[in-house]
Amino acid sequence: MSTEARGVTKRFGERIALRDVSLSVAEGELLAIIGPNGAGKTTLLSILAGILEPDAGELSRPMREIGWVPQQPAVYGKLSVRENLLLFARLERVADPAAVVERMLAQTGLADRADDELGTLSGGNRQRVNIAVGLLADPPVLLLDEPSSSLDPRQRERLWRFVDGLARENRTAVVFTTHNVAEAERWADRVLVLADGEVVFTGTPAELRTAEHHEERTDFEGAFVRFLRERGH
Amino acid sequence: MRWLLLKDLQILRRSKLLVGLLVVYPIAIALLIGLALSRGPDKPAVAFLNQVPLGQAVTNVGGEEIDFSRYADEIFEAVDPVRVKTRAEAIEKVESGAALAALIIPPDVVDRLNGGLGQAEIEVLYNGDALKQSYVQATIDSQLARANAALSAKIRDVAVEDLAVLTDGGEIHTPIGSHDLLGLRTAKEILAATLAELPADAPVRAGIERVDDFAGQALIGLGFATPALRAVSAPIQVETTVLSGSRTPLDAYAVALAVAVSLLLVSVLLAAGVLALEREEQAYGRLVRGLVAKTTLLAEKIALAAGCSALVGLAMLCGIGAFTGVDWSRFGLWIAALAAGALGCSALGVAIGALAREVRAASLLGLLLALPLAFLALVPSGAVAGGLYDVVRVVNAAFPFKPTLQALDAAVNGAEPGLWGSVAHLLALTAAFAALARLALRRFTA
Ligand SMILES: Nc1ncnc2c1ncn2[C@@H]1O[C@H](COP(=O)(O)OP(=O)(O)OP(=O)(O)O)[C@@H](O)[C@H]1O
Ligand SMILES: [Mg+2]
Numbered sequence: 001m002s003t004e005a006r007g008v009t010k011r012f013g014e015r016i017a018l019r020d021v022s023l024s025v026a027e028g029e030l031l032a033i034i035g036p037n038g039a040g041k042t043t044l045l046s047i048l049a050g051i052l053e054p055d056a057g058e059l060s061r062p063m064r065e066i067g068w069v070p071q072q073p074a075v076y077g078k079l080s081v082r083e084n085l086l087l088f089a090r091l092e093r094v095a096d097p098a099a100v101v102e103r104m105l106a107q108t109g110l111a112d113r114a115d116d117e118l119g120t121l122s123g124g125n126r127q128r129v130n131i132a133v134g135l136l137a138d139p140p141v142l143l144l145d146e147p148s149s150s151l152d153p154r155q156r157e158r159l160w161r162f163v164d165g166l167a168r169e170n171r172t173a174v175v176f177t178t179h180n181v182a183e184a185e186r187w188a189d190r191v192l193v194l195a196d197g198e199v200v201f202t203g204t205p206a207e208l209r210t211a212e213h214h215e216e217r218t219d220f221e222g223a224f225v226r227f228l229r230e231r232g233h
Numbered sequence: 234m235r236w237l238l239l240k241d242l243q244i245l246r247r248s249k250l251l252v253g254l255l256v257v258y259p260i261a262i263a264l265l266i267g268l269a270l271s272r273g274p275d276k277p278a279v280a281f282l283n284q285v286p287l288g289q290a291v292t293n294v295g296g297e298e299i300d301f302s303r304y305a306d307e308i309f310e311a312v313d314p315v316r317v318k319t320r321a322e323a324i325e326k327v328e329s330g331a332a333l334a335a336l337i338i339p340p341d342v343v344d345r346l347n348g349g350l351g352q353a354e355i356e357v358l359y360n361g362d363a364l365k366q367s368y369v370q371a372t373i374d375s376q377l378a379r380a381n382a383a384l385s386a387k388i389r390d391v392a393v394e395d396l397a398v399l400t401d402g403g404e405i406h407t408p409i410g411s412h413d414l415l416g417l418r419t420a421k422e423i424l425a426a427t428l429a430e431l432p433a434d435a436p437v438r439a440g441i442e443r444v445d446d447f448a449g450q451a452l453i454g455l456g457f458a459t460p461a462l463r464a465v466s467a468p469i470q471v472e473t474t475v476l477s478g479s480r481t482p483l484d485a486y487a488v489a490l491a492v493a494v495s496l497l498l499v500s501v502l503l504a505a506g507v508l509a510l511e512r513e514e515q516a517y518g519r520l521v522r523g524l525v526a527k528t529t530l531l532a533e534k535i536a537l538a539a540g541c542s543a544l545v546g547l548a549m550l551c552g553i554g555a556f557t558g559v560d561w562s563r564f565g566l567w568i569a570a571l572a573a574g575a576l577g578c579s580a581l582g583v584a585i586g587a588l589a590r591e592v593r594a595a596s597l598l599g600l601l602l603a604l605p606l607a608f609l610a611l612v613p614s615g616a617v618a619g620g621l622y623d624v625v626r627v628v629n630a631a632f633p634f635k636p637t638l639q640a641l642d643a644a645v646n647g648a649e650p651g652l653w654g655s656v657a658h659l660l661a662l663t664a665a666f667a668a669l670a671r672l673a674l675r676r677f678t679a
Contacts, residue, residue, distance in 0.1 A: 046518075049518075049522060050522055050523070051518040051521070051522055062523075063522050063523055064522075064523040068518075068519070068522060070515060070518060070519070072515045073515065074514065074515035074516045074517075074518060074519045075514065075516065076240065076244060076514055076516060077514060078243070078244040078247045078248060079240065079243060079244065083240075083243065087236055087237075087240050088519070088524075090236045091236060091237075091520070091524040091525065092524065117247070133519070
């Protein structure tokens with residue numbers, strides 16, 4: 001088991017953002033978390049990443065061993081792409097920061113923009129740097145919060161192929177959230193449906209399709225929406 | 234910490250406009266406050282015409298020599314004399330504004346004093362610049378009053394001496410020479426002896442008795458005159474003592490104040506800004522996930538802001554020092570005061586920055602807090618009621634501005650209380666505000 005969370009509960013004042021959520025992800029597995037806006041996806045990933053304290057529950061891995069790519073790009077607008085990567089590589093204390101940065105620039109196709117200030121990049125390119133920073137330390141567990149939301153179709157394809165490669169070749173355990181349900185169906189080994197802070201489903205994409213009984217089972221997104229509506233969400 | 238520092242410096246270097254504002258604005262405010270608090274030009278130009286013939290500036294009052302040039306020198310310590318040769322030239326200087334006033338000593342001033350031909354007179358002409366005239370007038374008046382007082386003391390001493398000779402006899406000096414006076418007391422003794430030898434019915438006896446009577450009355454009367462003379466020549470004696478407050482002259486204090494205000498604003502705005510930037514860029518969450526301890530992050534921001542603001546403060550001191558007379562041998566003390574003040578103010582800055590999620594909010598909070606602090610530190614004792622002043626003192630002691638001002642005043646001007654007490658105070662405040670910032674980060678994370 002690569003990482004596991006048990007009985008996680010989080011309150012923001014009166015509002016309960018997560019209620020008794022448990023999940024696990026194995027080495028080399030891709031787990032998609034899907035659910036409506038405000039369901040608690042970001043909150044759950046932030047707790048797994050160790051930047052939010054849960055009110056109850058346990059985590060099996062320390063945050064040092066978990067890579068995290070936040071929903072909002074967490075990089076410095078006044079630094080160049082290379083400087084951002086180099087800074088975080090040094091802070092991560094990777095063995096050869098300069099080499100790792102060059103490799104990452106090549107992998108993410110950002111080499112030609114390496115010396116541009118981040119603030120001058122497009123939103124999607126900023127997001128690519130944001131993802132690259134999360135990958136620098138080559139962590140055994142990787143958390144991606146809506147990584148593809150601002151990418152064009154080509155970059156999206158490129159991202160998922162890269163992440164898939166990490167899981168298959170490096171045996172990295174990957175947890176990602178997305179609003180693109182087709183993406184979850186195509187790339188995830190398992191999906192976890194979160195609604196109003198509660199886990200309403202875990203299983204393979206195929207199982208989610210069959211869990212929705214009444215309508216024809218052609219459209220995965222339609223199945224997902226109907227699944228939620230049936231349960232009052 | 235080293236990489237974070239390097240990163241922040243890179244960001245600052247690329248934010249030229251922001252940093253320029255951050256440095257120029259506090260310095261401008263500081264200099265304006267300094268200017269507002271300092272006096273006008275220290276030595277106003279005053280045209281000076283001395284018509285007393287050369288070599289006659291010394292008068293002789295009852296054998297005592299009085300040198301007028303000595304009193305003129307005292308006036309010149311307070312003004313910048315512009316020597317002129319004629320009365321017309323003096324008037325021209327005042328009318329053209331080259332001098333704020335003219336002081337004319339007429340040729341007969343010494344004769345008048347010597348001959349007792351009434352009061353000696355000197356002439357003062359002012360130009361109409363209301364703002365500066367009052368200052369020049371006050372300067373000249375006070376210097377003339379001092380000269381007057383010194384002269385009248387001399388004249389009184391001579392008069393008292395003459396009175397003593399009149400009653401007891403002795404040498405008396407006048408412009409026409411010295412005389413040996415008999416004195417009333419001896420005269421009365423001689424009269425008494427003469428009366429004793431005269432037959433009771435001698436025809437001159439009645440006249441001599443009247444003279445003897447007069448001598449007795451005169452002796453009694455003059456006995457009162459001496460203390461009366463002393464009282465008139467020095468009606469009230471003023472003894473000035475400065476109690477507890479700073480002894481620094483206002484202008485030197487304004488230098489310390491200007492530097493302290495810059496230090497406060499640069500430290501607070503920079504420290505609050507760079508800390509808030511971590512959250513504005515969302516990088517904070519990434520950093521404190523085991524990459525950097527929160528305490529290290531705070532220490533880095535304090536070091537960065539303190540370093541930059543101390544440099545700005547030092548540049549200001551050196552700049553001011555290049556144009557005015559500061560004591561360069563105290564350079565080491567400057568560094569100590571600047572470092573301690575910058576640390577204290579930067580710690581206050583990170584405490585503010587820890588409360589804000591954005592640079593703009595942090596800057597606003599910083600300004601909102603820093604400006605009242607600066608003004609509160611300038612409230613003089615006695616300006617407000619005692620109880621309120623105690624509150625002011627507590628607030629001043631709880632924040633780093635007043636101790637910074639005191640440390641700088643001590644380092645630059647040697648003012649009381651000494652430097653090291655303020656430095657210790659500032660280091661304690663640094664620790665306190667850093668701890669407060671650490672607490673605020675725990676409270677307001679993510
Ligand atoms: N710092 C916070 N303070 C108060 N409430 C919060 C905070 N962060 C999240 N919440 C609340 O917790 C709930 C879950 O929010 P979260 O951001 O985890 O949703 P999400 O599933 O990621 O939504 P989205 O798909 O829009 O990103 C929401 O109701 C949100 O308002
Ligand atoms: Mg979210």
